[in-house]
Amino acid sequence: MKYWEVTNSDVKNKIRFKRWHRGKRRQVAMLAQKRRTHKSLNSNFIKVLAPSRIDLYKLKSQGHFLGFIDDIHNKAHIAYCNSKPLNLCFRNTIFVSAAAALVLLARIELLRKKYPKLKMLCSYPPKHKPAARNQRSPKTNTVDAVFNRIGLYEAMGLETRHLREDHSVKCWNVLRGTEVRSLEAGNLFKEVGGQLNISLNRLFRPLIEAMSNAVEHAYPHTPEKNWWVFTSVLPGSSNLTVLLFDAGVGIPATLEITQPPTIINKIKNLFSLELSSDSAYIKAALEVRRTRTQLGYRGKGGDDLKSIISNTPNSSLLVLSNTGRYAYNQPLSRPSNASYETLTELPRSIKGTMIEWTVPIETQKNEAA
Amino acid sequence: MKQLKVIEFSEFPGPRYIHLGDSSGEQFREKYLLPKIKEHGVIQVDLDGAFGYGSSFLEEAFGGLLRAGVEPEIARGIAQNLKSDDDPSLKIEVTGYIEDAINENSNEQ
Numbered sequence: 162m163k164y165w166e167v168t169n170s171d172v173k174n175k176i177r178f179k180r181w182h183r184g185k186r187r188q189v190a191m192l193a194q195k196r197r198t199h200k201s202l203n204s205n206f207i208k209v210l211a212p213s214r215i216d217l218y219k220l221k222s223q224g225h226f227l228g229f230i231d232d233i234h235n236k237a238h239i240a241y242c243n244s245k246p247l248n249l250c251f252r253n254t255i256f257v258s259a260a261a262a263l264v265l266l267a268r269i270e271l272l273r274k275k276y277p278k279l280k281m282l283c284s285y286p287p288k289h290k291p292a293a294r295n296q297r298s299p300k301t302n303t304v305d306a307v308f309n310r311i312g313l314y315e316a317m318g319l320e321t322r323h324l325r326e327d328h329s330v331k332c333w334n335v336l337r338g339t340e341v342r343s344l345e346a347g348n349l350f351k352e353v354g355g356q357l358n359i360s361l362n363r364l365f366r367p368l369i370e371a372m373s374n375a376v377e378h379a380y381p382h383t384p385e386k387n388w389w390v391f392t393s394v395l396p397g398s399s400n401l402t403v404l405l406f407d408a409g410v411g412i413p414a415t416l417e418i419t420q421p422p423t424i425i426n427k428i429k430n431l432f433s434l435e436l437s438s439d440s441a442y443i444k445a446a447l448e449v450r451r452t453r454t455q456l457g458y459r460g461k462g463g464d465d466l467k468s469i470i471s472n473t474p475n476s477s478l479l480v481l482s483n484t485g486r487y488a489y490n491q492p493l494s495r496p497s498n499a500s501y502e503t504l505t506e507l508p509r510s511i512k513g514t515m516i517e518w519t520v521p522i523e524t525q526k527n528e529a530a
Numbered sequence: 531m532k533q534l535k536v537i538e539f540s541e542f543p544g545p546r547y548i549h550l551g552d553s554s555g556e557q558f559r560e561k562y563l564l565p566k567i568k569e570h571g572v573i574q575v576d577l578d579g580a581f582g583y584g585s586s587f588l589e590e591a592f593g594g595l596l597r598a599g600v601e602p603e604i605a606r607g608i609a610q611n612l613k614s615d616d617d618p619s620l621k622i623e624v625t626g627y628i629e630d631a632i633n634e635n636s637n638e639q
Binding site for chain 1: 551
């Protein structure tokens with residue numbers, strides 16, 4: 162054979178070998194997956210492994226966390242049908258953020274209502290060294306403390322753990338209900354305000370409006386209208402975060418039911434908005450009040466959600482509904498500057514609506530003084 | 531002029547309708563505001579002292595007066611005599627709801 166014929170057949174053989182090897186690797190992976198499923202069905206419990214970051218803020222983490230939530234639902238059903246406990250494994254989890262913690266807590270509580278006889282187990286989060294320059298800093302378990310504080314273990318049917326009080330989670334508070342509970346919300350704000358030495362009156366209006374929307378519109382087909390409220394201050398942070406979550410049908414499913422076509426069309430024209438994504442629906446819902454002022458008495462709540470942010474420098478509003486994500490930020494300098502609005506889509510649906518207000522604590526102190 | 535303090539009804543005014551939760555605008559209007567108006571006509575409503583007000587509460591309590599059959603002049607009188615030293619913008623807001631409700635009523639007629 163000539164040199165080029167030998168070289169050409171070498172290359173062809175290499176290509177053939179690579180293809181065969183790729184196919185073999187795929188086969189092995191599929192077999193391994195089958196064995197894992199078979200093993201989990203044969204084991205004493207059904208396991209769901211939590212991601213290392215339980216987070217809804219960063220793009221990378223959103224998909225992993227929402228996939229984890231879907232996994233919990235699917236495997237809960239399998240566990241229930243096979244009369245096996247469901248083990249939530251947090252052994253790799255070293256970070257949890259407020260929004261994701263709230264969604265996780267809500268989903269677990271709803272799961273317990275749906276499958277009251279389902280037993281849940283837990284592999285607790287590990288202690289880990291914080292990402293600090295000082296390697297002598299002790300290991301912490303903030304994730305464990307947060308879960309314990311917000312009642313996640315209790316929601317799973319486990320005993321509340323007697324952990325040493327972690328100062329970083331003292332300001333995490335939870336409220337839940339199925340109707341608008343203005344008295345409890347007001348008392349919660351008074352308590353948190355007392356801890357932080359600030360007044361939270363201006364957050365009361367948007368919270369009550371959001372709670373009313375959740376109870377009135379989010380659950381058109383179910384009698385129980387569940388919502389959850391969080392307040393949190395992260396250690397070293399100068400911001401207070403207040404969140405409300407409902408596991409309802411989402412803003413995209415209700416906007417065209419609650420508002421007449423005249424309003425929807427007016428919003429589309431005023432803001433050059435095509436209602437082709439969930440985030441566009443969120444923006445439309447928040448603009449109803451401005452649009453509706455001359456057309457009737459309903460729909461005042463949307464502007465309420467944004468009003469505190471518009472008037473508070475360095476604050477923000479985040480609304481997640483199904484796959485929609487709407488962020489509204491008020492820059493630090495000069496509140497009269499244009500605020501920044503971003504509309505994006507989540508990789509998966511959160512199957513509900515989450516509203517989060519973040520306000521700087523110092524500003525609230527100055528206003529209260 | 532007779533005075534009605536909202537804080538005597540609730541420190542934490544709630545949602546729009548009674549079926550949504552406690553301390554609603556509908557409850558305030560039906561149980562407190564309308565009886566006082568029927569007895570005394572134009573009264574002074576004092577909004578001070580409450581922790582805060584949702585827009586739905588205010589609209590249902592005051593805009594709802596027109597839907598409940600109160601005369602526009604009386605509703606306007608209540609708006610003019612509203613007391614809200616803690617948050618003066620509430621007076622403007624309530625006046626807006628009452629005017630909107632008057633316009634809606636006259637459009638229907």
